[in-house]
Amino acid sequence: MSEQRFGEFVAVRREGDGHVAELAMDRPKAMNAVSTEMARSIGAACAALAADPSVRVVVLSSTAERAFCVGADLKERNSLSDAELVRQRPTTRGAYGGVLELPVPTIAAVHGFALGGGFELALACDVIVADESAVVGLPEVSVGVIPGGGGTQLLPRRVGAARAAELIFTARRVEAAEALSLGLVDSVVPAGQDRAEALALASRMAANSPVGLRAAKRALRLGHGMDLAAGLEIEDAAWRTVAFSGDRAEGVAAFNEKRRPNWPGE
Numbered sequence: 001m002s003e004q005r006f007g008e009f010v011a012v013r014r015e016g017d018g019h020v021a022e023l024a025m026d027r028p029k030a031m032n033a034v035s036t037e038m039a040r041s042i043g044a045a046c047a048a049l050a051a052d053p054s055v056r057v058v059v060l061s062s063t064a065e066r067a068f069c070v071g072a073d074l075k076e077r078n079s080l081s082d083a084e085l086v087r088q089r090p091t092t093r094g095a096y097g098g099v100l101e102l103p104v105p106t107i108a109a110v111h112g113f114a115l116g117g118g119f120e121l122a123l124a125c126d127v128i129v130a131d132e133s134a135v136v137g138l139p140e141v142s143v144g145v146i147p148g149g150g151g152t153q154l155l156p157r158r159v160g161a162a163r164a165a166e167l168i169f170t171a172r173r174v175e176a177a178e179a180l181s182l183g184l185v186d187s188v189v190p191a192g193q194d195r196a197e198a199l200a201l202a203s204r205m206a207a208n209s210p211v212g213l214r215a216a217k218r219a220l221r222l223g224h225g226m227d228l229a230a231g232l233e234i235e236d237a238a239w240r241t242v243a244f245s246g247d248r249a250e251g252v253a254a255f256n257e258k259r260r261p262n263w264p265g266e
Contacts, residue, residue, distance in 0.1 A: 004048075007041035011063075012049065019056040019206040020199065021049055023099075024063055031067035034117050035076050036088050039095035042121075046098030053265060056206040056213055058102055059198045060125055061109040068108070068134070071116025074143070092117075096149035100124040103214050105205050109198035110134045110185065115173065120149035122185075123158065126217070129201065130185040131194040134176040142171040157224065159183045210265045211247040215239070 004012045009027040014020070023045050025032040032038075049055050062068045072092075080088065099106065099121055108114075108122035110130040119136045122128050130136070138147045138155065146152060147168060156164035159182055167174070167184075179185045189197045205213065219238035223231035242248055246264035254261035 006045040006048075007037055009035075009038040010041035010045050012045050018054055019210075020059065020202045021052075021055045021057070022059045022061055022199065023049065024061045025069055026063045028064040030070075030073065031064050031113065032062055032069040032118065033073040033075075034069065034071065034092070034095065035073040036091055038073070039092045043091070043094035043098040046095075046102055049104075050098075050102055053210070055104055056208075056210045057104055057202040058106045059109055059195070059202050060099060060106060060121060061195050061198065062111070064112070067112040067118070068110040068114040069118025069121055070113050071118045071120075092149070096120055096124055100150060100154075103217065104210075105202075105213055105217055107198045107202055107205075109194040110136070111192070111194045116140055116147070116151075117149045120147060120151045120154065123154040124150055126220075127201070128185040129187050129189060129194050129198040130176050130179060131189050132176050132191045134179065134185065134188070134194070135173050136179050136184055137171070137173040138168050139171040139173070141169065155184075209242070209247040209251055209261070209263050211242050211245045211263075212251075215242045 001013055001015045002018070006012065009025065011024045011026050013022040013024060027033065027038055049058055077085070096117070106125040108125040108128045110122050110128055111133050112135065114122050114134060114136045116139055119138055122136070138151045140147050152168065155167065163182060174182065174184060176185070176188045180188045187197070215238040219235045223234040226234065246266045250261050250264060
């Protein structure tokens with residue numbers, strides 16, 4: 001396994017062929033509370049991953065035993081002046097936006113608490129795998145703010161406007177079984193298995209065409225919320241980027257020759 005550190009609190013790990021990258025939040029003593037430094041590191045790690053053509057799938061995970069991420073570092077936040085909070089905002093947005101804008105499929109591996117900004121980091125991923133210990137929620141209104149890492153926009157896209165409103169306005173925490181039934185997470189696995197299951201799912205995704213994966217994600221993201229006609233035009237544009245690619249030629253050849261494809265990635 002190779003590991004690259006981004007500051008003190010973030011590590012990017014890769015095994016084998018390196019097509020699956022694990023972005024591990026590594027501030028266990030604070031249950032991955034997102035400080036300014038940690039936000040900056042998440043943003044930097046995402047920029048590096050986005051620029052690396054060998055990366056096909058990213059898994060967002062946690063090294064903290066009791067939490068995926070408990071959200072903003074409220075101890076640090078309490079020490080900031082209004083002016084400092086304004087200056088911090090672009091750094092914070094860079095972390096959440098960095099995960100959201102990754103051009104490859106992303107999977108969150110969630111256990112324990114995923115609250116506030118922690119749940120927003122998971123919501124920024126394409127798929128959320130949770131274990132039985134997971135507790136998720138957006139409790140920001142209970143401390144006088146609102147979800148500011150994408151929660152007011154990403155949650156209704158997952159569960160609908162009314163359900164998102166109920167969850168945000170009550171600030172309630174949701175345990176794993178209910179989270180699955182509401183669509184807040186996509187699967188629930190036995191305690192302690194979230195990372196392993198997320199990495200296994202990532203490996204299955206990464207076996208596919210890297211050109212196809214990126215184009216499919218682009219079509220899914222850009223087309224969401226569009227009317228059908230506009231969405232189909234976005235899909236067609238994405239199709240055109242892959243139809244004449246080396247990956248398409250290799251995929252068809254491998255299928256006809258009954259072998260595994262060796263993707264050129266272009």
